[in-house]
Amino acid sequence: MKGIIVQELEERIQKEGIVKPGNVLKVDAFLNHQCDCALFDAMGAAWAQHFQNTQINKILTIESSGIGIACVAARHFGNIPVVFAKKAQSINLDGDQYVSTVFSFTKQREFPVIVSRKYLSADDRVLILDDFLANGKALQGLIDICNHAGATVAGIGIAIEKGFQGGGDALREAGYDLDSLAIVDAMDPSDGSITFRQA
């Protein structure tokens, strides 16, 4: 089943993705502005298969683009709680928080990563889900948050990894169980070509 999802996702990226200068891959047609929730559901099924022997009791993601993917995927993990980290303080956030700081590639600025202490603890075995993995900065913020909480990062699921930016391979070398559904190893804004890593 997973092979079919990867193939479908790669075809969507080839067909609808737009390669822009500066290592930007726009997939706002189906992933992070307009959302194809049938695709998200299939992605969730693929991650559930990959992590089927991993004890997971919570899904952690980060606003905004990870939320839809994580909430749709949760169904395949028995609707365990989904917690999304916030990137800004709000009057809806109060009390004790875990806070990390990361640099956003897409927004070109630093932002905080905030999770209430109420929703993450040392008892949690966490699956981190997100739409993109490039240099791994945003993911490192979520891993930091789990470390602050004493929670275990049981796995990481990513829709699209930009393999040439190195974040994914660094996480694999560090021992994380990282399941990136599509891994882009090269892309060229001059002709729009996209090359995927072979399984």
Place this chain on the structure above:
Amino acid sequence: MKGIIVQELEERIQKEGIVKPGNVLKVDAFLNHQCDCALFDAMGAAWAQHFQNTQINKILTIESSGIGIACVAARHFGNIPVVFAKKAQSINLDGDQYVSTVFSFTKQREFPVIVSRKYLSADDRVLILDDFLANGKALQGLIDICNHAGATVAGIGIAIEKGFQGGGDALREAGYDLDSLAIVDAMDPSDGSITFRQA
């Protein structure tokens, strides 16, 4: 079925919601920081029932808290596309955009509401979904965007309406088909009490 969802949602708000001074109702335990996606799924089923005779081909929401609700609900509408409006410019947004400006009650500042012209057009019959409706400012931003696009606002689904802030009743008077699952008519930070509008 809808009655059961409303009852469950009201019970969750009573049990886990926290009333704070300044008309703030915190429901981050299940709605907008930690997410109960089984509840989101039931909410989606309730909206699908309410809007079953309404032609809808697209769901529109706004980052961040609306996204999970909208993406989970989409399954009950045949997985039609979900578009989430963005609150900030990003290098992932380019080209022609619809832009409106709204004031955030929870963040206490103005922010833009941005949707790419590629994902909303005069052919669209839109269901707007969001977690909260208070004074209606954020919703008005989404309605403005639909008006800019020439799209039809076929319906509006809200998880929790703070009825005493008037935004919902103004939208009903303006003729919108607004389905708020739980309507809070009064809440008191001194004793935490919450009073729901009777159907």
